Amino acid sequence: MTSPEPTPDATPNASADDRANSPGTKARADLIITRCTALVHDDHEQIGFVEDATIVVRAGRIETITTGPVDLSAADHPAPGLSAVEHIDARGQVAMPGLVNCHTHAPMVTLRGIAEDLPVEEWFNEFVWPIESNLQDKDVELGARLACAEMIRGGVTCFADHYFSMDTVAAVTAESGMRANLGQAFFSSQGAEGREQSLDFALRHRDTADGRITTSLAPHAPYTVEDADLAATARLAREHGLLVHIHASENRDQADTSLARHGRTPIEVLAGTGLLDTDLLIAHGTGIMERDLPVLARATGRIAVASAPRGYLKFAWPTTTPVRALRELGIPVGLATDGAASNNSLDVWESMALTALVQKFTESDPRWLTSRQALHHATLQSARAVGLGEEIGSLAPGRRADIILVDVSGPHTQPVHDLAATLVHSARSGDVRTTIVDGRVIMRDRELLTLDVPAIVREMSERMPALIDRSHGKRIQDYDT
Helix, strand or coil: CCCCCCCCCCCCCCCHHHHHCCCCCCCCCCEEEEEEEEEEECCCCCEEEEEEEEEEEECCEEEEEEECCCCHHHHHCCCCCCCCCEEEECCCEEEEECEEEEEECHHHHHHCCCCCCCCHHHHHHHHHHHHHCCCCHHHHHHHHHHHHHHHHHCCEEEEEEEECCHHHHHHHHHHHCCEEEEEEEECHHHCHHHHHHHHHHHHHHCCECCCCEEEEEEECCCCCCCHHHHHHHHHHHHHHCCEEEEEECCCHHHHHHHHHHHCCCHHHHHHHCCHHHCCEEEEECCCCCCCHHHHHHCCCCCEEEEECHHHHHHCCCCCCCCHHHHHHCCCCEEECCCCHHHHCCCCHHHHHHHHHHHHHHHHCCCCCCCHHHHHHHHHHHHHHHCCCCCCCCCCCCCCECCEEEEECCCHHHCCCCCHHHHHHHHCCHHHEEEEEECCEEEEECCEECCCCHHHHHHHHHHHHHHHHCCCCCCCCCCCCC
16 A cells, blocks of 8 residues: 655644643643554545554644654653553554544434335425424433444544434533534524524534534524525624534425425525525535536535435435535535434445445446545545534644544455555444544443443333324424425
């Protein structure tokens, strides 16, 4: 394998821990990972691998990445009163930036498998929205706990969530040790109160959990949120410097219906209401049309799209996210799973492989999307999609230490002729051995350290009959596009 030059040693800005020590005294490293193969990005953002790498983490950030023999005593020398350093020998494992799930509804794991083999209209109207009218905070809490456990075990260190009762999701996120961008979803049917609650949540929780939680405004979609509310959301986003996370042009039927009813595509609705002049994360975008591309090109905000290909295949949608066209516009496309009610899992590894395969099929070009391009979408582009492109998404000095260790010694990943292809097309979420967020190990050798799955499942099972009862005939909204 050819590898880029190792990332040069560097020291990030002094941390609070460093500043707390006496002059001339440096806090010892929090974590040292040795003998791994590190996935890195070069100056041109090309994916490469550094073999026999050592990664030193201090105060939650990557301090250095070096290659070759290392003297641990230098990094491990204790300063008075400081705790012992943690050392991970990662022989045979690949160190990667933690994966980012750029669009999900984490608590919907409670509905995994509840509505199968249905068109999207029936899926929403007959099952999901009637059941969601039963949701209690405790259901959201248990769903979020189980979702975080699943994502941690699959190497996801950060997720963008768009759901209800988000105070509860924020508490679970903080406890789990994960990183997240969270948005309180709202519909126009709630009146101004829904939008105000979304803003209130975003302002109260921004930069909480030691900075691991960022927030967004979360209007549901152009077909459930009126133009006046979308325009008000855009103004609030600009005023408060918030990301907006919204479903738009989810499929071609939605785009066609919007044109027939309003003479505009959903993307043109976003432009007309000012949302394309904000930092905007568009979920899905499989209905983005040729006429939308110049509109997106004129956008003055930072636009990104989250793609969750498994759900599109399952709903038999005729188109998928136009990744190639979006990338030509410089719009990052992050990887996502959507909620487990439609996708059945929160497996971003599967999303990465399917993105590569579906793009090859759609473009009739085996040279697109390559494994290295798919890894770029899974790392830097996904980080940029959720507004964290300067903090996570690559292993480099100064970046937050969100790191996963992937075991490629299994029979399904051997032999390794092309490590990028092995990671995209052969490796599985179960190959993640260790998950680290902000330098803190939250899964070690497949053992979850912050969540108790059997206890979660027991309590969830007790609540399930009341949650899935649809006999009341209510639903939170109507799907009519």
